[in-house]
Amino acid sequence: MGIIWGGVERELYAFFKDKGLCNNGIFGLFGNLYAESGMKPGNLQNTSEKKLGYTDESYTAAVDSGSYKNFVYDGAGYGLHQWTYWSRKEAMLAFHRTKGASIGDALTQAEFLYKELSGSFPAVLKVLKTAASIRE
Numbered sequence: 166m167g168i169i170w171g172g173v174e175r176e177l178y179a180f181f182k183d184k185g186l187c188n189n190g191i192f193g194l195f196g197n198l199y200a201e202s203g204m205k206p207g208n209l210q211n212t213s214e215k216k217l218g219y220t221d222e223s224y225t226a227a228v229d230s231g232s233y234k235n236f237v238y239d240g241a242g243y244g245l246h247q248w249t250y251w252s253r254k255e256a257m258l259a260f261h262r263t264k265g266a267s268i269g270d271a272l273t274q275a276e277f278l279y280k281e282l283s284g285s286f287p288a289v290l291k292v293l294k295t296a297a298s299i300r301e
Contacts, residue, residue, distance in 0.1 A: 173204055173271050180275045181293075189301065190293030201247040207269035210249070213241035225269040228258070236268075245274050253281070 174195065181191045195204070202208035209217070209224040217239060219227065224243070227233035236258055242249040248257050257277050258268060266273040282290040292301060 173206065176272055177275050180272060181279070184279055186293045187296055189296035189299050193296060193299045193301065194293060196299065198245045201242075202245050204245065206245050206271040206274050208242075208244065208247070210242035210247060213239070217241060221269075225267060229267050229269075244268070245271065246278055256281075 177195070177198075178191055181194065182188075186194070198204050205221065207221045207225045209219060209221045214220060214224075217224065219233075224233065224241075228236045236243075237251050237255045240249060240251075243254065244257070248254050257274075260277045260280070261268045261270065261273050264270075264273050264276075268274075282293070
């Protein structure tokens with residue numbers, strides 16, 4: 166499966182390129198995001214849809230509106246990176262609310278992912294900036 170060069174991919178490529186990631190790092194990251202979410206920023210983990218009674222769209226809308234109160238603790242993966250662990254989902258939700266953005270906003274998720282990489286995973290970020298191959 167190759168990368169489908171649509172709007173999300175173009176937006177994220179420009180964002181990560183501006184942050185200093187090399188092409189190999191960006192495309193390696195994209196491979197991970199495709200595996201995690203199909204590169205869909207509003208993706209609710211498929212196995213959680215039936216359990217929670219939501220679609221991708223209805224879950225995003227319910228979290229954004231505040232009518233769904235268990236986003237942080239429901240254990241469902243969400244977004245481009247399929248954030249699942251409660252503390253990361255809590256930080257993601259707070260980040261999006263501070264920005265006034267939907268939790269399903271691709272660019273805000275990219276900003277949050279970069280913040281996580283910079284703060285908690287600097288060794289991974291270094292590889293993404295210097296990778297000699299996509300596999301690396």
